[in-house]
Amino acid sequence: MTKLRGIRYSLILLKIINFIAILFSSSLYLHATNYIIAKGQGYQLLEQLREIPSSPAQNFWISILLFGGILLITFYRMRQGTQEWSVFDKWNILEILLMLGVMMALSFSYNGIILLVFADIFYGSKEFSSSKDRRYWFAFILLSFIVLLVTNYDILSLVVQLPSLDAYIAFYPSSIRMLILFAKNALASLNMVVFIISLLFYILSVVAEHHRIEKELEMVSQVNTELNSYMALSEKIAEDRERKRIAREIHDTLGHALTGISAGIDAVGVLIDIDPGRAKTQLQSVSTVVRDGIKDVRGSLNKLRPGALEDHTLRDAVLKLVHEYQAISNLQVELTYDWDDVDLDVMVEDTVFRVIQESMTNSVRHGHATHMQISFLLEDAYVMILKDNGVGFDQLQVGYGLKQMRERVSILGGRIEFANRNGFYTRIELPKEKGGKIL
Known part of the structure; x- marks a missing residue:
């Protein structure tokens, strides 16, 4: 729970940092333009720029409004609670388009917003909630890295004509210029640090979840082993009871019948020479005992039937x-x-x-x-x-x-x-x- 709260707070902090960074960059374009015009150095600025810039005031409001759209999407996701979105969801695509719009309005002087959008999509999409869908992990991380690399001003300006923010900053006095560069780099670095911290929280939460699952599996395995032992013991007890029951059935049926038959045959052996008539009667009695014994055995077998x-x-x-x-x-x-x-x-x-x-x-x-x-x-x-x-x-x-x-x-x-x-x-x-x- 603490680690999930850490991710949530990291995302909030990323939003605050990116809002300040975008506000700082767009305001800097606007203020620097006004400052240069007030100093009468507009011509020198145009000479240093590789392309005529669009209206700084217009870019200021476009970047703020587009970033506001990104914030609305992230807040909408938060209101939906635990619902997980597909990485190809329309809101994710819209968020990426708004991100590109913000960077274009700032002439790609700031691309740290990519980390915010990456984190928002990564933590909220169902494809990344399971380590089984590693193809999504790899593809999304690779794509984000390529976008982060391509939108870097130093690389992009080699291909596309873009107005450089450094050209505007160069017109300020050295002391102010140093403060501006310090603030710009500090915001970019802080944005990266908070993003890395959010990833660490996420990794810790995944590791903790794996440990929890392993513990539960160990408990299930232990319970299963104990259950198998109990079932084996129950089988043994049932087997012993069955043997005792069969022994009682044999004792109560065959035991008594065989004892009677044995005694009857012994009597016949004595009477056969003395009184053949009584010996014959005794044999009939033995025959009756045998038939009764057979009936008892059949009855016992029926009791043993399922x-x-x-x-x-x-x-x-x-x-x-x-x-x-x-x-x-x-x-x-x-x-x-x-x-x-x-x-x-x-x-x-x-x-x-x-x-x-x-x-x-x-x-x-x-x-x-x-x-x-x-x-x-x-x-x-x-x-x-x-x-x-x-x-x-x-x-x-x-x-x-x-x-x-x-x-x-x-x-x-x-x-x-x-x-x-x-x-x-x-x-x-x-x-x-x-x-x-x-x-």
Whole structure:
């Protein structure tokens, strides 16, 4: 904030200095002309001038009025607040034309106004607010330097016939002449110093802004690292909970069933020689326990199914998953589903759903993808292709999620392939026949 205030104050000071310098130069032409005429040295002046000058009074008012137009444009910009203008805006072009008019009215005896106009356009144009548009920076600075060089009286007078202010000053007494030259050079030097100070304030503000952005990026990176650690820990906790839940399900179903079966078979082994009838009855009881155990196992497997598949088809479950991810992230998913007439086993549906779920999670979390294609195709096998526009990989790091995907697909006799194709690419092939295997 202090640096921006410094730029604003520097611009105000530049306006004041340039107003004084223009008033000084135009008044000097007017006063010197009257002084020379009063001394009766008009003829000597015309002999020294390379061209007959225009009316000094007329030039005085033209230069003051044109500079007033420049001030009105700068004040208008200030009233607009933070609005940024294009470098090719009509107000910028008008400001440059007014600047040229002021210098022509002063016979190019003062060109420091270029620094004021340069600063006003440079600090107020949107093309210069970003370091990305460096072509504008270079072109504008080069153009300003050329204009500053070309409008220098000593250079321009070699090409164009111009009345020299020094010729007018030469008619004053030496003491007054020295004061005039001192004031003229002091104003030009002060104008340059203030302009350089304004540039320093601007550079400091840009550096401070870069430091602020770097700090914010570091904070974001730190938060992202902590979030990834938290997510990894959450996955581990969820994995442990899932294992414990499965262990409880096995204990409550298979554990009790197998214990009963073991005890029943032991009893049959004792009774088969003593009382075959009771042994047969005991075998029927064991058979009942086995059937009940199978029912319990099926019930446990249904509990382990993804919630989205409990009351929905695979297509509906995938669509629900896609909508959920699109709602909570920037990921847009393009779905192609050609499996409408396919009757899949429950285990296959579970595997397909889990694979898609893991792929979408990886695309958002690790790939930072914004677009993903999911295709369910029918070829010689059931084919799934998942491709995103994320960062991809140079060397594949197989973590827990990808291992689980491979294991699930392998259990079904399928094949899974990972590749980097302008993003993460996954191709899965599952056999159409139960018990088949993709080679």
